[in-house]
Amino acid sequence: MKTIVKHMILDLVRNKTILVYTIILAVLSTSILAFDSNASKGLLSLMNITLLFVPIVTILFATIYYFNSIEFTELLLAQPVKRPAVLLAEYIGLSVSLLFAYFIGIGLPILFIVPSYAGFTLIITGILLTLIFSAFALLIFVMFKDKTKGIGMAIITALFFTILFDGLLMAFIYSFSDYPIEETVVGILSFNPVDLARVLMLLKLDVAVLMGYSGAVFKKFLGSSAGTIYSLSLLMFWMILPLLLSVRIFNKKDL
Amino acid sequence: MINIDHITKSFGRFKALNGVSLNLDSGRTISLLGPNGSGKTTLIKSILGLVIPEHGTISVNGQIVKNNWQYRSQIGYMPQIGRYPDNMTIEQVINLVKEIRTDISNYDEELIEGFELKKIQNKSMRSLSGGMRQKVSACLAFLFSPEILILDEPTAGLDPVSSEFLKEKMVKEQDKGKLILITSHVLSDLEGVTSHIVYMQDGSLLFYKSTEELQEITGEEKLNKVIAYIIKSQKKQNKRSI
Numbered sequence: 211m212k213t214i215v216k217h218m219i220l221d222l223v224r225n226k227t228i229l230v231y232t233i234i235l236a237v238l239s240t241s242i243l244a245f246d247s248n249a250s251k252g253l254l255s256l257m258n259i260t261l262l263f264v265p266i267v268t269i270l271f272a273t274i275y276y277f278n279s280i281e282f283t284e285l286l287l288a289q290p291v292k293r294p295a296v297l298l299a300e301y302i303g304l305s306v307s308l309l310f311a312y313f314i315g316i317g318l319p320i321l322f323i324v325p326s327y328a329g330f331t332l333i334i335t336g337i338l339l340t341l342i343f344s345a346f347a348l349l350i351f352v353m354f355k356d357k358t359k360g361i362g363m364a365i366i367t368a369l370f371f372t373i374l375f376d377g378l379l380m381a382f383i384y385s386f387s388d389y390p391i392e393e394t395v396v397g398i399l400s401f402n403p404v405d406l407a408r409v410l411m412l413l414k415l416d417v418a419v420l421m422g423y424s425g426a427v428f429k430k431f432l433g434s435s436a437g438t439i440y441s442l443s444l445l446m447f448w449m450i451l452p453l454l455l456s457v458r459i460f461n462k463k464d465l
Numbered sequence: 466m467i468n469i470d471h472i473t474k475s476f477g478r479f480k481a482l483n484g485v486s487l488n489l490d491s492g493r494t495i496s497l498l499g500p501n502g503s504g505k506t507t508l509i510k511s512i513l514g515l516v517i518p519e520h521g522t523i524s525v526n527g528q529i530v531k532n533n534w535q536y537r538s539q540i541g542y543m544p545q546i547g548r549y550p551d552n553m554t555i556e557q558v559i560n561l562v563k564e565i566r567t568d569i570s571n572y573d574e575e576l577i578e579g580f581e582l583k584k585i586q587n588k589s590m591r592s593l594s595g596g597m598r599q600k601v602s603a604c605l606a607f608l609f610s611p612e613i614l615i616l617d618e619p620t621a622g623l624d625p626v627s628s629e630f631l632k633e634k635m636v637k638e639q640d641k642g643k644l645i646l647i648t649s650h651v652l653s654d655l656e657g658v659t660s661h662i663v664y665m666q667d668g669s670l671l672f673y674k675s676t677e678e679l680q681e682i683t684g685e686e687k688l689n690k691v692i693a694y695i696i697k698s699q700k701k702q703n704k705r706s707i
Binding site for chain 1: 474476510513514515516517534535536537538540542544546547548549550551552553557560561562564565566568602605
């Protein structure tokens, strides 16, 4: 398993898409952080970029990569190795490479320009989102036989969590605005890892009230430390659940 | 060596394998023939555990294939389409497989030398032609001197010299008492290599006989004529029965 991870990373560090992703993130983060005099505001803009970019790029790139390496996966599975070991090795290899890109592109500029607790939280957020959406991509890969359908599903998943979910939540809040629905909203937010990541970040930035309803609700109901623990553990759950499901489906899958 | 007992596999409504039973012994080179979609690749993949049949059992050297992975240490597999990670070099691919197979430290590098892969080992897999990738796949299959070799269309993309070299290697391995299972559409390529022929049609086994036996029955020398004769006589039989 370690061998496969190692060789996958060796392959992926020379991948042009990963390189371009790193450069774009680096340019965005340094320009935003360097030109914004207010560190908190800079981090907020960077957070919005992370919450939009990281899920979409990760899930699309990962899905395409998993589907493209299906023949190689077959070759590996013809060796005396266990199926879950190959699958998880591919997941780890891919995630580590994407994390590397994120860390160089956004992590290092934050650590150099605005080293703070909030900045550190943003790095953690990006790491978790990468791990979660790469796990979603793995689940899509084991569920679909056809590459085109898989990529379509990846796009839908990414758009659902980054854009559509918030729209639906807004519609829900408006239509039930006469009722005390705050707790329900907190519950609904737990179904979206991107929103969870946003809350995790907002609780650190002290701008929760500025960021609309969801942030305010979380601040009010959970308080800082409890909210952090709650969203962190739910994010972990969002990573582990698709991974477990993937392994289960993959064990029975015909290649 | 390989025991296949009434295996059935369907993809949706399509029955890829329909109650196939086979006994493949060592020291033979068995050609798996049949039209497209007759279940050849599905059969091979079932032996490798890549496809999981609904019914029936397969055992390799007495080890049941289902839910097992250790048995694959005895099998060398050369896939039909060899696609590798784009940015890996030939050397890295070979090293990766070597590192996975920690159980073996004696490598059979005859093919690597014969195909002169050492000279171009720093080329990335993306820049290789289909035939070159095929060569890499062949090298990987033979690398650990496995007891069983499963080759899916091994000579399809190879130039005549390399194809001849690979065939010589197959004969050598057969003489060592190994079991070689080949699928191919190019019958003339299998001439002089195969000892037995398995013919499949619509997911069922039509016959499994030695080449001498078939030559005797049909009175033909060349392999493609033998097969053509059998298929023709079969069609006649079908017509009569209608």
